[in-house]
Amino acid sequence: MKANTILPGAGGIPPEAQQVLNQIEEKKSKYRRNMIMAFVVLIIFMVTTLIVLGLDFKFMAKWLPFILAGSGYTFLVAFLAITLACILAVVGALGRLSTNPIFNSIATSYVSLIRGTPLLVQVYMWYLALPQIGKALEEFGIPGIQRLLTLPAVPAGILALGVCYGAYMTETVRAGIQSIKIGQTEAAKALGMTSTQTMKRVIFPQALRVIIPPVSNEFIAMIKDSSLVSLMGVWELSYRAIKVGRRHFQSLEMLIMVAFIYWIMCMILQFVQEKIERHMARGDRRIS
């Protein structure tokens, strides 16, 4: 990393080479300095804007704990929904790649239907329309089905988000699997591995590397889309902020605050993503 580490076997770096190395090092540190400065200016700009707007910081501090209490729901919904989405995505991708016509057509229509309809409509489907389906089925002669299909808000939200993101991620996982060269499958098969072993030991671990960045993207988007459960009256982050803001006619403060909370949560996720990516890239030759 550092340009002036002594190279093995080098008797000494000639002065003109040292000069070039110094220039490179100088360029790098200049770049770092400018980068930091740019960020500092941006932050100052944002803070000044907030002050100029005359925000009521006391009011914000007072309501912060109440708003934050909603983040539990946000995390719960997002985490369970992304878990469900990941499972659906892997199964869906295997279906999309399957030569079994039943499995393949189910996976293909799942992706097509879910990607082709608004998430908002899907949320209401799970929450409001599903009980009606249950009622019809009950009249058809399946006892107890209506109760089973009448979902409380949080489970309905988790299902809606999980199923929806699962469809998008199916395509991500499928593309990741297909990005692995055929030679890898052939080498695994030549060793005598079954299709399942080949997928588990050789293809999927490599596909995972390709899949992680877009899946993190989905996860970050999901954190924010989890606010859709507020449509069903769940007291999560944004719902609380909007309620409080409206009641005291200080929506600006509440919205800015809740935006910041989301932002910080997403920054943490991004940090985790970078860690995972770095871990998966070990053993890789890469552009430094």
Added chain:
Amino acid sequence: MIKNSTPMVKITNVHKVFGGTLHVLCGIDLEVNKGETVVILGASGSGKSTLLRCINFLEEPTAGTIEVDGIAINAGENDKTRENHILDIRKKTGMCFQSFNLFPHMTVLENIIEGPVTVLGQKKKKAIVYAEELLDWVGLMEKRDEHPSRLSGGQQQRVAIARSLAMKPKVMLFDEPTSALDPELVGEVVDVMERLAKEGMTIIAVTHEMHFARDVADRVLIMDGGNWIEEGTPEKIFNNPEHKRTRQFLAHIL
């Protein structure tokens, strides 16, 4: 020439048709005895690689029979035991590819023990002992814990050979193992192949490496248009080729 009465590999009347129209193999027969080293030569597109890939069913033959170490599979038959027979044949045959195809997410050692542990269900410890022996044999002990991307092409191919050998195969198939290598790296791979032949491994190799064909092979076969046009000892093929196409081909590559 070492000869044994029962052939290790027996290919009978194998056809391969791609996409319904492209007739790549046209009724190939081949018997390879235990311990024999056979080199297949031929212009590109003549079907050499396809034949090799049919032996371990990376390519499904359209017609004919493949038999490896007593396990025979007919192209047409489709019963429940077929999949298992294919897996059995693959366990008995090692294959080296032109592009090495090492598993990039595993270290060299992990690559080599993958087959024995996952396919044969061996204990990891036991597999490592043999893997280290093999690594020593191909001269790459010091690369044990490196990932393949840190290795040169020649080193990668030697690891690939070790990976195949870890399965203790009865037959080794080489599909142009040196074609993707820089000229100065060819020698180290050919050297490993040569030692393997000397130790009595049954080898079927598609290669343009003339030293290997001339000095190591017991038998050389020339393929053209999906069938053999000539076969014989290396001396006969190189010094006294009968077929006009053979002479043309040899003139091109020598």
